[in-house]
Amino acid sequence: MIVVTGGTGLVGAHLLYELLCHTHAPIRALCRRKDTSLLERLFQTYAPSLADLLSRIEWVEADILDIPALEAALQGATLVYHCAAKVSFATEDASLLLKTNIEGTANVVNVALHHGVKKLCYVSSIATFALPKAGEAISEETPQEPNRERGNEYALSKYSAEMEVWRGVQEGLPAVVVYPSVIIGVGVETHPAMKVQKLCHSPYVTGGGTGFVAALDVAKAMRLLMESPIENQGFILNGTDLSYAQFFELLRQSHPLLPKKKCLSPTTLRLLYYAEAFLWLFGRKRMLTNKLLHTLQHQSRYDGAKITQVLPFSYTPIEKTLEKLSL
Numbered sequence: 001m002i003v004v005t006g007g008t009g010l011v012g013a014h015l016l017y018e019l020l021c022h023t024h025a026p027i028r029a030l031c032r033r034k035d036t037s038l039l040e041r042l043f044q045t046y047a048p049s050l051a052d053l054l055s056r057i058e059w060v061e062a063d064i065l066d067i068p069a070l071e072a073a074l075q076g077a078t079l080v081y082h083c084a085a086k087v088s089f090a091t092e093d094a095s096l097l098l099k100t101n102i103e104g105t106a107n108v109v110n111v112a113l114h115h116g117v118k119k120l121c122y123v124s125s126i127a128t129f130a131l132p133k134a135g136e137a138i139s140e141e142t143p144q145e146p147n148r149e150r151g152n153e154y155a156l157s158k159y160s161a162e163m164e165v166w167r168g169v170q171e172g173l174p175a176v177v178v179y180p181s182v183i184i185g186v187g188v189e190t191h192p193a194m195k196v197q198k199l200c201h202s203p204y205v206t207g208g209g210t211g212f213v214a215a216l217d218v219a220k221a222m223r224l225l226m227e228s229p230i231e232n233q234g235f236i237l238n239g240t241d242l243s244y245a246q247f248f249e250l251l252r253q254s255h256p257l258l259p260k261k262k263c264l265s266p267t268t269l270r271l272l273y274y275a276e277a278f279l280w281l282f283g284r285k286r287m288l289t290n291k292l293l294h295t296l297q298h299q300s301r302y303d304g305a306k307i308t309q310v311l312p313f314s315y316t317p318i319e320k321t322l323e324k325l326s327l
């Protein structure tokens, strides 16, 4: 029995799609509230004739913070993909972020150990790595340093959750960990943390850049890793590094009605940061942390080659995914 946590989310839905299309094993998806809309959209987009496969999934309601529910939901599990997490960069979400991601992952690990699960796949993040020396790309050899800047509770929560996975490995639970860069896939348009519609329709862009990877590639890499004898290793998943300006120009090729972007200067960004801090006094949610301000202006580079050297896996050009987005 394959069990997937977070099956309603961006990664979880792409993974369920991948598993339905490439495995015959029974699949159980954990959710807090059953919502198959994203998964249905994936089949509509990529394989409408295979939509019947959806009925193979057994949906089970279980919050990862609810240990008895998790105990029942993982009964009979052999492979567990842990995709459930709180993903947010809002300072107000910090405590829920830390609780869901760290305690929730500890629960998944403990229950998986209890049920003798054969292998766990955990979705960590590139946010857990330290900044490399100028000009260097982050790789699996780069030290992890989630506290590199104050105010990045997301990175801290992902790092601490990952430590729960490595603790599980020490206690006898084989595991693989993936570190995706920014995941682009059908459904990203409404991702609660990404503000994609707003970013795409804004006429402005910031000077930095980052790595991008297709959600279908993330799902495929996870499945191949779980089907392989590889254990207790981590893999960065990154299809390409782009400046934000390059990314939005690529997006405009398939969505010509999106505006051409003007680059925001560091001074303007700093002013926006102070304006938002002021509005926060009146109850507005605050998104622009110091960390985010830095990220928006810094070009990060990631080396996602390791997985291509150990598995029959290659990255899909990001344009192929961008053209499927509804913006």
Ligand SMILES: NC(=O)c1ccc[n+]([C@@H]2O[C@H](COP(=O)([O-])OP(=O)(O)OC[C@H]3O[C@@H](n4cnc5c(N)ncnc54)[C@H](OP(=O)(O)O)[C@@H]3O)[C@@H](O)[C@H]2O)c1
Pocket (backbone or CB within 6 Å): 005, 006, 007, 008, 009, 010, 011, 012, 031, 032, 033, 035, 062, 063, 064, 065, 083, 084, 085, 086, 087, 100, 104, 123, 124, 125, 126, 158, 179, 180, 181, 182, 183, 184, 191, 192
């Ligand atoms: N998106 C990216 O670019 C990106 C990049 C790197 C790593 N990651 C990692 O990939 C994983 C999945 O991210 P995503 O983008 O797919 O996020 P997402 O779209 O927000 O999905 C999160 C999933 O987790 C579930 N969840 C949240 N809290 C839960 C709880 N307490 N109990 C049970 N389920 C819970 C959500 O269920 P509900 O439907 O009930 O809310 C949803 O299915 C996360 O670990 C994230 O850190 C994402």
